[in-house]
Amino acid sequence: MFCYQCGKSEVLNKGLCAECFIKQYQILTIPSDISVKICTHCNAKFIEGKWIDANLIQEEIIYRTVEDSIEINHSSKNPVLDMNIVQMRGTIAELTIETTDNVFGEDIYEKHDVKICLNKDVCPTCSKRNSNYYEAVIQIRSQLKKIENKEEIDVLVNKILEKLYKKDKLAYISQKNELKEGVDYYIGSLKSAKKLSSAIQNRFGGLITESTRLVTKNKDNNKEIYRFWIAIRLPSFSTGDFIEFEDKIAEILSFNGKKISAMDLDSKNLINIHWKKSANVKILKSRKDIKKTTVISKSPKTLQILDPKTYQVVDFPITPDIEKYSIGDEIKTIAIDNKLHII
Ligand SMILES: [Zn+2]
Numbered sequence: 001m002f003c004y005q006c007g008k009s010e011v012l013n014k015g016l017c018a019e020c021f022i023k024q025y026q027i028l029t030i031p032s033d034i035s036v037k038i039c040t041h042c043n044a045k046f047i048e049g050k051w052i053d054a055n056l057i058q059e060e061i062i063y064r065t066v067e068d069s070i071e072i073n074h075s076s077k078n079p080v081l082d083m084n085i086v087q088m089r090g091t092i093a094e095l096t097i098e099t100t101d102n103v104f105g106e107d108i109y110e111k112h113d114v115k116i117c118l119n120k121d122v123c124p125t126c127s128k129r130n131s132n133y134y135e136a137v138i139q140i141r142s143q144l145k146k147i148e149n150k151e152e153i154d155v156l157v158n159k160i161l162e163k164l165y166k167k168d169k170l171a172y173i174s175q176k177n178e179l180k181e182g183v184d185y186y187i188g189s190l191k192s193a194k195k196l197s198s199a200i201q202n203r204f205g206g207l208i209t210e211s212t213r214l215v216t217k218n219k220d221n222n223k224e225i226y227r228f229w230i231a232i233r234l235p236s237f238s239t240g241d242f243i244e245f246e247d248k249i250a251e252i253l254s255f256n257g258k259k260i261s262a263m264d265l266d267s268k269n270l271i272n273i274h275w276k277k278s279a280n281v282k283i284l285k286s287r288k289d290i291k292k293t294t295v296i297s298k299s300p301k302t303l304q305i306l307d308p309k310t311y312q313v314v315d316f317p318i319t320p321d322i323e324k325y326s327i328g329d330e331i332k333t334i335a336i337d338n339k340l341h342i343i
């Protein structure tokens, strides 16, 4: 067999001798002009009908675009690529791509010049955002006259939205209204607003009620457009408060999005209170009303302590929860309606 280029007799590949094969060999092919549509606001890239990869820095977009446009010769097994942006003029980037590889024992070096044009556009998410689009309003209200932990709530809201934004580009606050009775957060997507409101409820407790309102009609198809209102009524109590609920005196131990957990001070039983019934919770005392006192005597059946306020001796029948105390021990008490409870 003879090389069809030079006529030599040792043919290596596709009818060519080694020398001729290397001469025409290309490690990679890439168009010299590439244009890509990106969003001015979030840097998302429009590719195959979809906006992807938001929030990358411009250089990263350029490098990724180049990588996506490169075709590597399948005879090159381990090409080394070195890309450099040589110049950036407005929205046009000039790059050099240098590559080396060893093919059939021969070292090959190539340099390609590529021009990338970034065509600026606005993606649908950003255009919604810019037009203050929202799907839901979260209303933070309180059983008290005003909301006590506004700043804490604000920090949580921003933190959660930042997390949700990674998967939902409409997880943003389009508007925030501070009102006398609370705060309204207008949220880009309903999905994220729901997740956000349950996160707020998990942390701060409260009752959630949802409603929809017709806001407008779509002019093009005459379809009615609804928005969701999610109201969170924050409780007036917090953990450690002493409450009355359905004739029981209890201490609030914890709460989550579903219920309030409290301990009955008399029976020491756990009581679960659904948020729907939280309006029936009456606050009696708080943690700061707890007073310390000392055990002054103990018999098999009774424990005697000194009332921290009146200094009178009070007898407690020994129950499993106070059995552990001995004379001289310091114990915590709370006085509710002139009755002393050991806690
Ligand atoms: Zn040849």
Ligand SMILES: [Zn+2]
Pocket (backbone or CB within 6 Å): 039, 040, 041, 042, 043, 044, 122, 123, 124, 125, 126, 127
């Ligand atoms: Zn965008």
